[in-house]
Amino acid sequence: MATTIDRRRLLSTAVLGGAGIVGATALGSLAPETALAAEPVPVAPGTPDPNFAEGRVTSITGTMLLVTGSDTTLHRIRITSGTSIWKLHPTTFDRVEKGDGLYARGVRLPDGTLAADSLWVNxxxxxxxxxxxxxxxxxxxxxxxxxxxxxxxxxxxxxxxxxxxxxxxxxxxxxxxxxxxxxxxxxxxxxxxxxxxxxx
CATH class of the missing domain: 2.40.50.140 (Nucleic acid-binding proteins)
Structure with missing residues (x-):
């Protein structure tokens, strides 16, 4: 539980512009195998994992991605100074493009956006x-x-x-x-x- 609280604090700080945020890879591996092997967070049957999003990027505004999920759910994903991004290899946010598919893990903020700690693109x-x-x-x-x-x-x-x-x-x-x-x-x-x- 402490890890979840620490991660929430770190990512919230990043969204709010705090300095000294650790890279998300300090919270877990960015290796693609990690994304595919990650155990889902326990949630009630039929309830989606609130800290996960998947889909295709429909728009990019600043550091916010609007993503349409395969079930047509719309996700708002915030990229922070602590977000780690994989697109064939570790990369930077400017390599993410409209039309890309992705998996994202992070922390759901009070406004409903997902502050991403890891993003696996395509x-x-x-x-x-x-x-x-x-x-x-x-x-x-x-x-x-x-x-x-x-x-x-x-x-x-x-x-x-x-x-x-x-x-x-x-x-x-x-x-x-x-x-x-x-x-x-x-x-x-x-x-x-x-x-x-x-x-x-």
Missing amino acids: IVNLQGHIAAMGRNVLHLDHRGRRIVGHIVPGTTAAVYNGTPAVSDVSLLRVGRHVQVIGAWHPDTNEIDIATVYAAA
């Missing part, structure tokens, strides 16, 4: 088979749909059989089952790959 987590390979590209079969996965030199990492991540993707093979975490190119079938998990 994050995707999918499983499929490698249908074809080219230079810096994987063509994936995901539930009967073709996904074009771009390998981003200096960013993309591969995990083989649960070993530590490496930049070497040469062990990937056509026909192999893979799990891919990456950043979606909105309104396309393309993603930039952050991490690909495969058997060697």
